[in-house]
Amino acid sequence: MNLEQKVRDAYARIAAVDRPEVWISLRPLEDVLAEAAGVDRxxxxxxxxxxVKDNIDVAGLATTAGAPSFAYAPSGDATAVARLRAAGALVLGKTNLDQFATGLVGTRSPHGAVRHAFAPDRISGGSSSGSAVAVALGLVDVALGTDTAGSGRVPAAxxxxxxxxxxxxxxxxxxxxxxxxxxxCVTVFARDLDLARRTAELLTGPDGLDPLARVDEPLPAPPARPRIAVPTPEHLAGLAExxxxxxxTCVAGxxxxxxxxxELDIAPLLEVAGLLYGGAFVAERTAAVGAHVxxxxxxxxxxxxxxxxxxxxxxESVSAVEVFRDRERLDVLAARSRELLAGFDALLTPTTTWHPTLAEVAADPVGANSRMGRFTNFAxxxxxxxxxxxxxxxxxxxxGVMLTGPAFSDRSLAVLAARWANPSVDLLVVGAHLSGHPLNHQLVAAGATLVRAVRTAPQYRLFALDxxxxxxxxVRDADGASIAGEVWRLPAAGFGTFVAGLPQPMTIGTVTLEDASTVRGFLAEPAALQGAEEITGFGSWPAAQHARGPASRAVVAASAP
Known part of the structure; x- marks a missing residue:
């Protein structure tokens, strides 16, 4: 594993995607390279x-919680970050968020709204907006967020x-x-279920400092025929078109x-959801950062x-009497909810209810946000x-959908998800399907997400087709060179649809990457190369397009949808 090159590629990718609103601070490349050299392989x-979301301490970087005036220099890493580093992970920087982790939209920040990774006119979801986008764009493998009302789940969905x-x-x-x-809660984002769960496992356990930390008491594995609750139709009203x-379709799967x-009437859970922002519990946010505001x-x-x-x-206007009244109401609803969910291995719901545009959120900041948390606020x-x-x-x-279960059902939920979650296929693209190129929208429409920038093994040749x-x-050639590209991950169903529409002379084959791993990728039928200009020496399609001049780039731009 060439960690130095992986780090350099990540920083190059961060520069190339040009999404400055994702980050609040980045560590110097040289510091991360020095740390990489000492990682236990x-x-x-x-x-x-x-x-790392910028309400979580990283030594050497200011913690701002999305408010520059709140910034402080932490004395060390947060426990979660320290455990990641001890496990060999490399922290690149701190990500943007809904200020003070208050919101589910990703637009409430003086550093700018964090746009959706692939649809920049839409919200990314919050409050862990930058962390989710950094993972979705393939800038990092894993990101830490936090979740009080759904901030570690909505942007994932x-x-x-x-x-x-x-x-x-x-x-x-x-x-x-x-x-x-x-x-x-500290939460984990990843493109892969296994990596997400492995990372979460490494973060668990009391640290002797957090008085609310708990010892894991994992529940038994789910049975071969689990019982899954889903909301009755009235609670699914108002979902996006x-x-x-x-x-x-997911339930059928x-x-x-x-x-x-x-089907289950989840009204008690939804009433609890309304207490989080619509009751006295909002006073806990005031206790946290109200003095600064x-x-x-x-x-x-x-x-x-x-x-x-x-x-x-x-x-500030919430009285102690109101707090105790809402605590009592929560106790009653919690008892009803436990009784309701008894005998079920999990509750399956949509993660959120809609995906608004930036303009829709700007027009109704509070109302738009409140719609996002229907199925997350109560957890x-x-x-x-x-x-x-x-x-x-x-x-x-x-x-996206969400499995919710009782305390300590974390592993069981992952087992359930692995049984039916959409299988995926990784696909290497080197040309018109690259990020920012004319056919990239076809990948996005098929449900693809960017995994990472890569290079092939030095055994391929590249030609400009007419x-x-x-x-x-x-095409593969033992005397070829290494070609730059991107790996995208598609749901299996989306991959099938995508490949079915692939025009000649393109085909899908197995491509070897420079780290000796293999992946499915775009190749061309040899007959299509007759008379085609070889561009292997440029090392990538974008580099060849740039070198071949403005006329070539104009043709590409005119072809974009």
């Missing part, structure tokens, strides 16, 4: 690249990646700026896997997001574990 996460929200207290929150201290149908699926009224609208400031300030108040996983696409954008839009053809 046998460590469980050796060479895994990580981004909107990007077709995995979001692990552990049981409350399993991952210590030492070194995390609190949103609601009693229910905050096409989402109810996508959820029904769960049934086909051998599970018993039972109150001390800087002149910064509201510049350094301090107005919507966040209003939410935080609202807790931490009820001490439940949750796992968000991809479940296909609707109109070319990811659709096609519209212009595209290259790659």
């Amino acid at each position: 046998d460590a469980p996460l050796a060479g895994v690249l990580v981004a 909107l990007h077709g990646i995995v979001g692990v929200k552990p049981t409350r207290g399993l991952v210590p929150t030492t070194g995390v700026v609190p949103a609601c201290r009693s229910i905050d 096409g989402w109810a149908e996508a959820f029904a 769960v049934r086909a896997s051998g599970a018993e699926v039972v 109150a001390a800087h009224p002149e910064l509201v609208g510049t350094d301090l997001d107005p919507t966040v400031a209003a939410i935080v300030a609202a807790g 931490n108040l009820l001490d439940l574990a949750s796992l968000a996983v991809p479940a296909g696409t609707v109109d070319g954008l990811p659709f 096609t519209a839009p212009p595209k290259p053809g790659m």
Whole structure:
């Protein structure tokens, strides 16, 4: 494993995608390279690249929680970050977020709204917006977020990646700026379920510092025929167009896997969800950062997001009597919820209800945000574990579902998800399907997410084909060179649809990468190369397009949809 090259490639990729709103701070490349040189290659996460939400401490980088005026220099790593580093992971930097982790949209930051990775007119989801986008764009392998109301699950669903929200207290929150201290969770994003769960496992266990940390008490593995609850139809009303149908398809897949699926009236859980922002519990946000907001009224609208400031300030008017009344109401609803879910191995729901545009959120910041948390807000108040996983696409954008279960069901949820979650195929692209190129939208429409930038083994040749839009053809040749490209991950169903529409002379074959691993990739039929200009020496299709001049680039631009 060439960790130095992997790090260099990651920084080059960060520069190439040009998404500055994803990051609040990046470590110097030289520092990460020096750390990479000392990584134990046998460590469980050796060479895994990580981004960290900027309400979690990373030694050497300021913690801002999305508010520059709040910034402080941490004395060391948060427990979760320290455990990642001890496992061989390399932290690249800190990511943008809804300020003070207050929001599910990803737009509430003085550093700018974090746009969706593949549909920049839409929101990324929050509050762990930058972390989710960094994973979806293939800038890092894993990212840490936090989740109080759904911040580690909503952006995962909107990007077709995995979001692990552990049981409350399993991952210590030492070194995390609190949103609601009693229910905050450190969460994990990854493109792969196995990597996400392995990472979460390495973060668990008391650290002797967090008074709310808990020892894991894993529940038994789910039975061969698990019982899965799903909401009754009235609770699925108001989903975005096409989402109810996508959820029904997912439920059918769960049934086909051998599970018993039972419709359940989840009204008590949804009433709990309303308490998180609509009741006295908002005062815990005031206890966390209210003093800072109150001390800087002149910064509201510049350094301090107005919507966040209003939410935080609202807790000042909550009385102790109201807190105790809502605690009592929560106790009653929690008992009803336990009774309701007894006998089920998990509750399956859509992760969120819609995927708004940036303009829609700007027009109604509070209302748009409140729609996002219908199925996520109740989990931490009820001490439940949750796992968000991809479940296909609707109109070319990811659709996600969520498994929720009792405390300490974390491993069981992962086992259940692995039984029916969409299998995926990795595909190497080297030409018109690359990010920013004319046919990339076809990959996105098939549900693909970017995994990483790569190079092939030095045994391929590249030719410029006479096609519209212009595209290259790659063939294997022992006397060839290494060609740059990208690996994209498609749901198996999306891969089948994508390949079925592949025009001649393109074909799909097995390609060897420079690290000796293999992946499915675009190749060309040899007959198509007769008379084609060889461009192997440029090392990549974008480099060849640039070198061949403005006329070539104009043809590409004119071909874009």
